[in-house]
Amino acid sequence: MAETKDVQHHIVEIPVTMDHEKQIMSALEAIQDHPLMEISESPGHLLLLKLWQREEDLFGRRISQREKRLDTIRSEIFHLCLFFLAFHGFFFTILFTSFENSTSDNFSCRKKWWVPMIVNLCTSCMTVFLVHMKLCRYWKVYGDMQRERNESRALTRCVQELRMKGASFDLSKEWASGKRMKSSSVEIKWNVLSLCSRYLVTVWLVGVMGLAAVACRFMTCA
Template sequence: MDSQSSHVVDISTAVISGKESHKQANSGELALQYHPLNQIVESPGHLLLFKLWQREEDLHGRRAAALEARMDAAKRAVFHLSCLFLAFHGLSFMLLFNASVAGASCHGWWLPCSLSLTTSLAVTVAVQAVVHTYWRISRRLQREREDGRALARCVRELRMKGADFDLSKEPQKSSKRMKSSSVEVKWRPLAWCSRNLITICLLSVAGILFPAFRFVLCS
């Protein structure tokens, strides 16, 4: 009798555990069915939009990486031109100093000074062109990053909402003009000076070296 009761208890426990596992399996299937990613897969429109936005997000990342590489190349170009500028004037100053020690005439002072000024202007124009390109690329990179962030927000919202996401929604372009025009006019000269600081320094050095060469030759 005891053995029969124990068998009955074991069978009832197994049935209960089987029902619980079946309920858990059904709840797991329901959770997967209503998961946002599963809803996106089952909806052709949402799936197409998801793939398009992922592809566009990847393109934004690649374009941003390419722009960063161009900015690094521009930095190296400015550094090399600045080193060339300083090396040329250092060598010129040393040669003129040796000529003045050797007793060279002061009548031809305008020739080395003109050569120095012409070279300085040529290098400065080249540096300014590279600097202008650098800041133009920097603005493009900033726009690419802002568009990429807006697109990433939309992709994240699509993943969270699933089929409830509005297909007519587009990534919002950020409006950057937060300051008033008076503040922009007030800070614009300072911003221009900070962006063209290297060009200003090169022009200042050229302006100082022009009379310095004449002083070295004629002193």
């Protein structure tokens, strides 16, 4: 025999005190007085905020692309240096083997020593030139990236100021008012020391190239 049970619905009333109502009203007033609410109610400030946020996103993308480009250039320079060292190792191995198995006198030394040296210098000069061009490109991209980072920081500060001030923010203010941030870490001093530090790889390759030319003469006429 089925038993039926009466389901009773109980409604619990939560008493709302005056203090609770005041807290709710103050919270609503605080939300309405918030700068972001003021910006959402002002078409000019809202449009400016959206434009600046879009520029922030574009700056971030460009900086990310330049960082990837720097990584690519570093990899290319590394591979060129490896080719430079591998070429000299292979070149001197062949040179040593060929002249060790041949009879050489003073006449053949005077006649043949410049041939391997010219081959070595031509290949070395081409490699050093390519490395130097890659280094120039690297520092150009690096300088552009640092400039965009500084501009991105200036834009971010203006966006934060707009969010804090709300409708009281001056719409005529420009984030890039012709003044660029100057940082002592980014500022470049074009002197001999800084150039040597920037193009240290080129200086090292030129030194190795000079030593290789002397070694060609020595190994040919030894």
